[in-house]
Amino acid sequence: METIPSILEERLKAAVEDPGPTPLSITSASDSRFGDYQSNAAMLLAKLRKSNPRLVAQQILDRLQVADICSSVEIAGAGFLNFRLREDWLQERVSQMKADPRLGVPSPLRPLGMVIDFSSPNVAKPMHVGHIRSTILGDSLARIAAFIGHNVVRDNHIGDWGTQFGMLLLGWKTILDRSALEQDPLLEMERIYKNVSARCRDDIAVLEKARHELVLLQTGDPENLLLWKEMIRLSQSQFDTIYGRLGVRFDVTLGESFYNERLKPVVEELKASRIARESDGAICVFSDGSHSQEEDVFLIKDKDGWRDNPAIVLKSDGAANYMTTDLATLQYRIETWHPDEIVYVTDGRQQLHFRQMFSIFRRWKPEAAATVRLSHVWFGSILGDDGRPFKTRSGETVRLADLLDEAEERSFAQVSERNPALPEAERREIARIIGIGAVKYADLLPHRQGDYMFSWERMLSFQGNTAPYLQNAYVRIRSIFRKLAEAGEAGEAWTPGAPLRLENGAEIALGKRLLEFGEVLPQVLQDHRPNTLANYLYELANTFHAFYEACPVLKSEGDQRASRLELCDVSARMLKTGLGLLGIEVPEKM
RNA sequence: GCACCCGUAGCUCAACUGGAUAGAGCAUCUGACUACGAAUCAGAAGGUUUCAAGUUCGAAUCUUGACGGGUGCACCA
Numbered sequence: 001m002e003t004i005p006s007i008l009e010e011r012l013k014a015a016v017e018d019p020g021p022t023p024l025s026i027t028s029a030s031d032s033r034f035g036d037y038q039s040n041a042a043m044l045l046a047k048l049r050k051s052n053p054r055l056v057a058q059q060i061l062d063r064l065q066v067a068d069i070c071s072s073v074e075i076a077g078a079g080f081l082n083f084r085l086r087e088d089w090l091q092e093r094v095s096q097m098k099a100d101p102r103l104g105v106p107s108p109l110r111p112l113g114m115v116i117d118f119s120s121p122n123v124a125k126p127m128h129v130g131h132i133r134s135t136i137l138g139d140s141l142a143r144i145a146a147f148i149g150h151n152v153v154r155d156n157h158i159g160d161w162g163t164q165f166g167m168l169l170l171g172w173k174t175i176l177d178r179s180a181l182e183q184d185p186l187l188e189m190e191r192i193y194k195n196v197s198a199r200c201r202d203d204i205a206v207l208e209k210a211r212h213e214l215v216l217l218q219t220g221d222p223e224n225l226l227l228w229k230e231m232i233r234l235s236q237s238q239f240d241t242i243y244g245r246l247g248v249r250f251d252v253t254l255g256e257s258f259y260n261e262r263l264k265p266v267v268e269e270l271k272a273s274r275i276a277r278e279s280d281g282a283i284c285v286f287s288d289g290s291h292s293q294e295e296d297v298f299l300i301k302d303k304d305g306w307r308d309n310p311a312i313v314l315k316s317d318g319a320a321n322y323m324t325t326d327l328a329t330l331q332y333r334i335e336t337w338h339p340d341e342i343v344y345v346t347d348g349r350q351q352l353h354f355r356q357m358f359s360i361f362r363r364w365k366p367e368a369a370a371t372v373r374l375s376h377v378w379f380g381s382i383l384g385d386d387g388r389p390f391k392t393r394s395g396e397t398v399r400l401a402d403l404l405d406e407a408e409e410r411s412f413a414q415v416s417e418r419n420p421a422l423p424e425a426e427r428r429e430i431a432r433i434i435g436i437g438a439v440k441y442a443d444l445l446p447h448r449q450g451d452y453m454f455s456w457e458r459m460l461s462f463q464g465n466t467a468p469y470l471q472n473a474y475v476r477i478r479s480i481f482r483k484l485a486e487a488g489e490a491g492e493a494w495t496p497g498a499p500l501r502l503e504n505g506a507e508i509a510l511g512k513r514l515l516e517f518g519e520v521l522p523q524v525l526q527d528h529r530p531n532t533l534a535n536y537l538y539e540l541a542n543t544f545h546a547f548y549e550a551c552p553v554l555k556s557e558g559d560q561r562a563s564r565l566e567l568c569d570v571s572a573r574m575l576k577t578g579l580g581l582l583g584i585e586v587p588e589k590m
Numbered sequence: 591g592c593a594c595c596c597g598u599a600g601c602u603c604a605a606c607u608g609g610a611u612a613g614a615g616c617a618u619c620u621g622a623c624u625a626c627g628a629a630u631c632a633g634a635a636g637g638u639u640u641c642a643a644g645u646u647c648g649a650a651u652c653u654u655g656a657c658g659g660g661u662g663c664a665c666c667a
Contacts, residue, residue, distance in 0.1 A: 027606055040609060043647075053647070077610050078647050122667080159667065256667090282665050294593080300663060301592040308664090309592095315665040322667045349661055351594060380595080381660080418629070446603065450596060451660070457616090458602065462629035464615035465603085472629050480626050523606070535604065538614085545630060554626045568626095590629075 001096060001104045003519045007069065008037060008083060015064040016045065026083075028516065035074070035082035036512065042079040053079030085512075091502045094511040097518070098500070098570045103577060104518030105148060112150045115333050116142045118345035119248070122159035123235040123255070124168050124189040127242050129390055129398040130347070133379045136443050136583060138345040139248045140530045141377070143581045148525060153251050153337055157329065158239075160232055160255030163319075166214030167196040168231060169224055170206070173213075185234040238401075245404055245436065247583055254329075262328035263320040267313055275363050281316030285360050297355045311356040326357050327364070334368050341373040343528065348378040348449065377528040380451040382443075390454045404436060410460055411435035415590065422589070430587045434460075434468055437584040441467035444582055445534045465538045467584055470575060473541035474586045477572040480553055484565070487554075496569060498562030506550040510567055513543040514574060521581075530582055537578045544571045 005026040012024045024041040042057035049056070057075045066073060072084045097104035118138020121127045138154070145152045171192030180188040200207040217224040232255070243249065267283055270276035276285045286308055287298035293306050300309035313324045333342060344354060354376040362369040382390040392398055412431035419427065442459035446452040462468050484494050502508045520536045553564045576586050 025606095027609090030606090030610065034610075038609085043609080047647085080610070120667095162667070164666090280664075284664075297593090299592095302663095303591050306592090310664065312665050317665080319665090321665065325667090347661095348595070350667085352662060353667090355594095378595095387659095414629090453602065455602075461616080466615085468629065469615095472627085476627055476630080483626060520606085527607085531604085532606075535606095535614090542614090546632090548626080549622095549631050552626065589627090 001100050001106060001518060003106055005519060011066050012041060015060050035084040037083040039081045042081060057081055090511055091500055093515055095500050097515060103574060104515060105521050106518060108149050112341060113337055113339040114145050114150050115153045115155055115337055115339045115342045117155045117157050120157045121239055124231050126186040126190060127400040129382060129403055131400060133443055134345045135248055136440050137379060139583050140444060141528055144525050147581055156250040156253040158253060158255045161257040163214060165217055165228060166210035168193050169213035169227055170210045171196040172227055186238050242400055256325050259325055259328040263324050266324055266328045270313060270364060276313050282312050283314035284310035284312050286310050297359050323357060330361055339372060341375060343375045343377050345377045348380055351378055379448040383451050383453045385453060385455060407435035407439045408432050410456055430590050433585045433587045437467035440584050444530045447531055470537055470541050470579060471586050471590060473544050474572055474575045475590050477568045478588050480568055483554060494565055498566055500566055501559060501563040506547040510543050510547045513540050514570060517574060
């Protein structure tokens with residue numbers, strides 16, 4: 001289904017003499033008194049042509065043919081064109097959208113291949129609150145891209161290689177507590193890692209031993225390889241538990257170790273093509289002078305002036321680092337999936353790394369770089385209510401499993417208070433849906449570039465822009481249909497598909513709101529910003545509640561009743577679908 | 591020092607990427623339950639968008655400068 005702005009834009013283009021390359025933007029009206037949609041095209045054109053905006057608007061208006069769509073088009077203010085939709089046309093649009101399984105979301109011109117790299121936990125470390133944003137944001141973007149019609153590869157690039165394994169292996173062989181490992185493998189692995197790592201700092205002999213273990217692993221020592229695989233297995237089972245609770249899945253899980261064979265050739269190619277060279281024993285990429293100093297990611301300024309800020313692709317000890325791995329991974333992804341876009345979902349601190357990585361890639365593989373969009377979708381930190389990074393009361397990192405437990409516990413207490421009569425198992429299930437949903441929604445709602453303050457009270461509140469509020473809107477609708485089904489036994493069954501009649505203000509407002517879904521969703525993906533979708537759903541729930549208060553459904557009669565039931569049904573579907581795209585479930589009761 | 595991000599109502603956050611009178615929730619105040627779920631709705635009050643200049647029909651948004659905060663800057667990822 002085409003969106004209303006794109007239909008109006010076509011009409012507008014036809015009415016403009018020599019529209020040029022400038023897009024004629026149509027947006028929904030900023031104030032309903034101005035109409036339903038507005039365009040500032042006349043003002044933009046007037047600026048280009050150095051003429052009067054209102055005059056240009058009048059010229060457009062004289063040739064504009066929208067009588068089948070609009071009841072009025074007016075020139076207002078500095079030269080705005082304000083469109084008011086015909087109510088019969090609007091009603092027809094909502095009916096079409098209702099019958100559309102895509103709920104009015106336009107099909108892409110061409111389905112894109114997208115690789116989304118997100119979550120990326122480390123082996124042998126518990127997943128903690130630092131992983132939550134990448135996991136939830138990446139999952140949501142993947143769901144949205146797939147719904148729109150793109151081909152998505154969800155790739156979990158886990159940290160299963162590197163210097164930490166020397167310490168882990170040494171710890172495993174010397175201080176491992178078997179029973180602790182059985183009880184909580186991640187906790188025990190974390191303990192031995194911290195223990196050895198601390199001793200390495202003070203004692204060069206321990207450090208040497210750890211390095212030796214790492215060399216053994218890297219040269220294929222059977223025992224170390226076996227232990228390493230065991231660590232991965234134990235970690236993966238913990239990841240699976242968390243991902244199961246979050247409802248997150250991956251198409252491929254390829255750890256850093258998977259790219260080992262490709263690292264040396266990458267470095268060789270970069271050296272051969274003179275992109276990288278030796279410096280202080282390491283192989284580095286320096287500026288090629290193709291950018292201004294301020295924009296050059298390989299330069300940095302200090303008090304003595306501009307100096308090199310190279311990216312290291314091979315350390316002086318001959319080992320590769322994450323830049324090398326990321327380049328090899330990028331090469332692999334392009335060879336394997338030929339994607340149109342690769343999305344990296346990580347925190348904002350890695351901006352420089354990705355800018356350097358993308359820059360090296362453009363120099364290394366210019367043809368490939370020209371056909372793939374590389375997007376670093378970065379996000380800010382989660383803060384505690386003290387404005388400092390979110391920690392437990394004792395100052396520890398918050399483990400993700402504990403966070404989810406607490407969300408469900410708090411939610412369970414609320415559900416039990418509201419609905420003590422429900423069986424416990426049902427209350428547990430509702431609490432799970434609300435608790436997990438609240439955490440996800442609180443994470444997706446703020447603009448991703450920027451820190452946000454974590455607050456149980458706010459995210460679990462029933463009022464305001466929260467998951468429970470949205471879920472409640474859905475539950476209220478379902479309750480209507482439950483009532484109807486009970487009555488159905490007396491011969492009042494609901495038959496879907498009745499014609500819509502948008503008669504009063506609240507019905508019309510709801511209809512317009514429902515149509516906006518198709519406008520919002522492509523933009524969400526374009527900007528990689530699910531918070532836009534979250535805000536839309538909040539407004540939808542708001543508009544629905546206003547309709548619900550103003551328009552009795554079950555107490556109305558005949559065609560009106562049938563029409564209102566249709567509006568309820570499509571609103572419920574929209575809420576469920578929209579929340580589903582954020583990875584949030586809805587309960588039937590709460 | 592340089593780069594990136596941020597500074598919006600008492601608090602927590604939006605603002606369709608330069609549009610018309612900057613919007614929500616919490617907290618405060620007023621009103622609506624013998625009621626399709628009040629976990630809701632209707633309303634009031636709350637703003638020099640940190641400050642100062644500039645760009646133009648028009649700025650929270652762009653430019654420059656100042657002030658304040660976060661993050662990153664050569665072998666950890």
